[in-house]
Amino acid sequence: MKLYFSPGACSLSPHIVLREAGFDFTLEKVNLRNRQTASGVDYTTINPKGYVPALDLGNGELLTEGPAIVQYLADQAPQSHLAPPCGTLERARVQEWLTFIGTELHKSFSPLFNPAASDDSKEAARANLARRLPIAAQALDSRPYLTGETFSVADAYLFTVLTWAGLVNVDLSPWPALRAYQERVGARPSVQAALEAEGLKR
Ligand SMILES: N[C@@H](CCC(=O)N[C@@H](CS)C(=O)NCC(=O)O)C(=O)O
Structure with a gap:
């Protein structure tokens, strides 16, 4: 591949x-x-x-x-064990996170990297991130990974998206759970x- x-x-x-x-x-x-x-x-x-x-x-x-x-x-x-078997509720939970990360986080970061994006669209993107990041932070307050004790493909995606915060001046310090998660996932050998x-x- x-x-x-x-x-x-x-x-x-x-x-x-x-x-x-x-x-x-x-x-x-x-x-x-x-x-x-x-x-x-x-x-x-x-x-x-x-x-x-x-x-x-x-x-x-x-x-x-x-x-x-x-x-x-x-x-x-x-x-x-990067995703539970297809057809289970546990798999739907991973898909729920993948969709959330893709549509609510990833695509809110996109205008911040786009030099052609208007200031208004950048402000709207920052506001959206400020509303959505706490949702991930709240989940990670009580567990090490998005769906529980086990690293899943959703964690690979969330980790990736969070690495962008520092590049476009999105402050993650209001959410210590996200900072701890970055450290935890970032330490994985993969x-x-x-x-x-x-x-x-x-
Ligand atoms: N829907 C696609 C979006 C992929 C995407 O946004 N890729 C970005 C990098 S993070 C890209 O290649 N952007 C360049 C472009 O759109 O021209 C996916 O989820 O894989």
Whole structure:
């Protein structure tokens, strides 16, 4: 398998999951400004959506959309317990978090990285984050990971999104549970290895 990624982008989430599950995989960096891959290919010829992540499954299939990719990976490696079995309420809880992170957090950070976004849309995004981050913080007040005692694919995604706070001046200090969670997840060997491979480890 090959993961198309951009350093520190949301592709970090499936990158962490690939390592958590112990898959054999390669990485190819995508320059999101000119949509060229590191090997000089027009990325839109590989993934017409033009954004990362995309996972080349090595059998002619390309899988896109982070939440779909991480769940596919978890299901291919059930021994890693990165997601409960399909069809269970526990699995729906992981999907509930993945959807929350994608639609309420990830997409609220997006305008803050967009130089073309208006000040109004940036303010609205910050206000939305201020309303939504406490929801994650409250869950993590009483448990180490989003769905309980076990690290899941939702944690790979939340960790990834939280790394953006420092880049766009979103202050997480009102939520000590989020800061502790960043430390806890950031210390996992898979996360350390993914950050290193993406050139993000200081
Ligand atoms: N719906 C997609 C969104 C992916 C996404 O927002 N990717 C960003 C990086 S975090 C990107 O590649 N942006 C460049 C662009 O949209 O041109 C998913 O959940 O995987």
